Amino acid sequence: MQILQINLERGWRGGERQTLLTACAQRELGHDVEIIARAGSELAQHARELGFTVHHARQAVSLALWLSLHGARFDILHAQTAGAVTGTVLAKPFHRRPIVFSRRTEFPVSSGQLFTKLKWKCVDQLVAISQAAAAEPRRFGLAPIIIPSATPPITPDTHRINTLISTHQLQGKRLIGTSAALSVEKDPLTLIQAAALVCQDHQDVVFIHWGADGSSSEASRALIKKLGIEKKYLLLGFQHSPERLYPALSAFVLCSTYEALGSSLLDAMSLEIPVVGTRTGGIKEVLADGRGLLATVGDAQEIAKHLDWVLSHPAEVSNMTALAAQYVRNEHDVSRMAQKYLALYTHLSR
Template sequence: MKILQLNFERGWRGGERQTLYCMRQFRQAGHEVSLMARRGSQMANTARAEGFHVYEQDGPLGQIGFLMGSGKKFDIIHAQTANTITWAALTRWAHRRPVVFSRRTDFRVRNDAKIRIKWQRIDLFVAISESAAAEPRRLGIKPVIIRSAVEPVTVDQARVQRFLDEWVPTGKRLISTSAALINDKDPLTMIEAVNILAQQRDDFVFVHLGGSGDAEQAARARVAELGLEKIYLFAGFQKDIESLYSAMDVFAMSSVEEALGSSVLDAFLQRIPVVSTDAGGLKESLADGRGVLCKTGDYEAMAEGMRRMLDDTAFREAAIARAHDYVRQEHDVQEMARRYLREFEGLLQR
């Protein structure tokens, strides 16, 4: 098959990593894989560096023109982001190729009629979790569930040591999160939880990994107000973040919106205990004792969960074992690709 992947994001987050995972696995299975991406984006540069053919465009007009003129060269057009499915679906009359969409969010849609019409033009609607499937189901769409995946990593020990030397004082335990500083990730709840924990003990630092966003100013102001500047550290976007999980004693998530939360899966895979809110797909990932689940906004419960993961060895090890078994079974990258390819083949047969 000739498969065209669409991802027009500027930065690099979970959806871009999943796009790259799909591309690698589809190519490994013997298919010809290309990418349409935003000009100069990290997605475009990374894919090109790995030997994929990349079609760079500047905006919606570029996307529309390419899909209308060149879309027919491909067997499958796979939109990995919401800002590409619109144009893939609306130009379907021109390229006449099956359109696949992977929904990676669980946001409630605002314009039901408009979204329903667009989604009905999609030949295969994939949701990465039950949470991500809720809105399409409400609008009468029947998505296929194909969960996002994580790959085992070879930890770069030198990279980890440089990170520890820069951010973690000797003798301190490390609690961390990986989340952009945006309101959906609710960094203020995380800060309040860390503040409670800091009043109980002084043997840890909290390092926030993630780029800037609409909640950054408020988050930094709250840290300063609480006097947590030496405990709650903003490390910003970090390259090769997968290696850094191995240095953590606890991984935490405070999201209020989260379709899946692939960073939690990274922690599972590296046997790092997780404390998380129950937003969206996080509730699915941490079910059955695979971590500590807290209600969204409940910073007291998060603080207690982090304390227990630090102190209760038996509880921590049991959660780690369950989480590791789960992620290896349900979020294997090769199995994810096989599920996609089975669906693609079914589309072409029909």
């Protein structure tokens, strides 16, 4: 099967990682996979390094033009982002290929509803990565199917872990980590407030925050300074494969206000690291049934209380993390995800 994976994002976040994981797994299963990405993007670079044929488009219009000329030679066009599906749908009268769209967000559609509904109706199959991501399409009368994101086995990077500890003088410290951009929907301000509460009771705890700057960067730095926790809350910026550093953590936390799934949670769970998350979107699905601890969105005290429990109850935490790791192996396997998409592709291509 000839497959084109489409993702025009500039940066490298969960959706871009999932795009490349899907492409790699489908290639390993014997299919011809090409990728169209923004020139100079992280995805384009990584895909090229892995030997994929990579085409370039900058936005929906240039993507539509490229697909109008070349899209017909593929059996399936898989749009991995909202921008990608716009260009793919615009070119449909010319390429006439089946379109799959993976919705990776749970944001409510508050503006442009008519255009979004029409665009989604032009897709041959809309896929949601969680029940939360499926809610808006269902509100529009569509019938998305659920194919969750996946996480591959993670090999700890001992050298990077040792460098992290020595560079920031973290010997003998217990580390609580998060991996999230400093943007409003990730709610770093609530996490910083929770961190200050935890550190009052646990002098050996340091918070590690991996993530690119965003709309809350300035406010986050100001709050850290105001609370006097500059040495207790380390903003380490964007890093490739932060999950390979997770074995250094005593706990992982994600405080999003909106989150379709939270692949960073899956990484931590797969490594049997206890997880605290907010009761929203896909997080509450992933951490259900005792696989993690859930707190009210925006409630710093409840998040701190859960983290305190994790730090203070190692025996109970061990049972929770074993359950979580088994869940990830069963429900979020990369090969299984790729095969589900391939079954869908085959059905649509008949």
